[in-house]
Amino acid sequence: AQKVTQAQTEISVVEKEDVTLDCVYETRDTTYYLFWYKQPPSGELVFLIRRNSFDEQNEISGRYSWNFQKSTSSFNFTITASQVVDSAVYFCALSHYQGGKLIFGQGTELSVKP
Amino acid sequence: GAGVSQSPSNKVTEKGKDVELRCDPISGHTALYWYRQRLGQGLEFLIYFQGNSAPDKSGLPSDRFSAERTGESVSTLTIQRTQQEDSAVYLCASSSPGQGLPSSGNTIYFGEGSWLTVV
Numbered sequence: 001a002q003k004v005t006q007a008q009t010e011i012s013v014v015e016k017e018d019v020t021l022d023c024v025y026e027t028r029d030t031t032y033y034l035f036w037y038k039q040p041p042s043g044e045l046v047f048l049i050r051r052n053s054f055d056e057q058n059e060i061s062g063r064y065s066w067n068f069q070k071s072t073s074s075f076n077f078t079i080t081a082s083q084v085v086d087s088a089v090y091f092c093a094l095s096h097y098q099g100g101k102l103i104f105g106q107g108t109e110l111s112v113k114p
Numbered sequence: 115g116a117g118v119s120q121s122p123s124n125k126v127t128e129k130g131k132d133v134e135l136r137c138d139p140i141s142g143h144t145a146l147y148w149y150r151q152r153l154g155q156g157l158e159f160l161i162y163f164q165g166n167s168a169p170d171k172s173g174l175p176s177d178r179f180s181a182e183r184t185g186e187s188v189s190t191l192t193i194q195r196t197q198q199e200d201s202a203v204y205l206c207a208s209s210s211p212g213q214g215l216p217s218s219g220n221t222i223y224f225g226e227g228s229w230l231t232v233v
Contacts, residue, residue, distance in 0.1 A: 035221075035222070037224075042226075043203060043226065043227055043229075044224065044225075044226045044227070045205065045207075045224035047221060047222070047223060047224075050221050091156070091157065095222075100145075100162055100169075100170060101147060101159045101162050101170055101173070102147070102157075102159070102207075102222055103159070104156050104157040104159075105156065106155075106156040107156050
């Protein structure tokens with residue numbers, strides 16, 4: 001069975017702090033995709049990143065970075081120097097590489113205070 | 115438009131009435147998904163279309179829920195005899211399957227959702 005666990009329900013930080021959102025997944029597939037989405041208060045899900053299981057190279061995009069470790073089945077997301085606009089619910093998700101449904105974690109609500 | 119379009123954006127209906135929610139996927143996207151998100155909750159998968167076929171409808175919560183897709187484009191999610199527990203945001207998403215290697219596979223893009231309130 002496929003499962004995504006985001007153990008942190010809520011995180012609150014002060015602006016400019018670094019914050020890491022945890023994601024642990026379970027799958028029997030050898031090839032799969034992992035995703036992170038952001039859901040700001042407006043409600044729309046915004047795609048942030050897709051990573052396939054063949055590529056364990058970590059990725060950095062501006063203040064965002066992702067750490068994919070197959071050995072621990074984790075795909076953690078770090079925001080450096082957080083800003084108030086980063087306040088949102090962040091979802092980690094998993095899919096089979098051939099497509100099909102995304103399995104979402106329960107989300108982590110990040111609150112960045114000025 | 116360039117994104118996934120959903121209508122209506124908001125719908126208030128009386129308990130027992132039927133509702134139809136529409137999704138226009140990104141042009142050329144063959145895969146289409148419906149999800150439900152109750153207030154403060156995560157996303158629940160409802161159904162997945164590949165073309166006009168639905169290989170996975172395991173998430174439809176009851177026989178009051180149905181969905182169809184025509185022309186490998188527009189999809190309609192229908193909820194019959196609505197109940198208060200159906201109140202949620204219904205999110206549609208679409209993707210284009212990758213060509214060749216898994217590394218070129220799909221990214222799933224979401225619409226803004228249809229907010230359904232059953233009173």
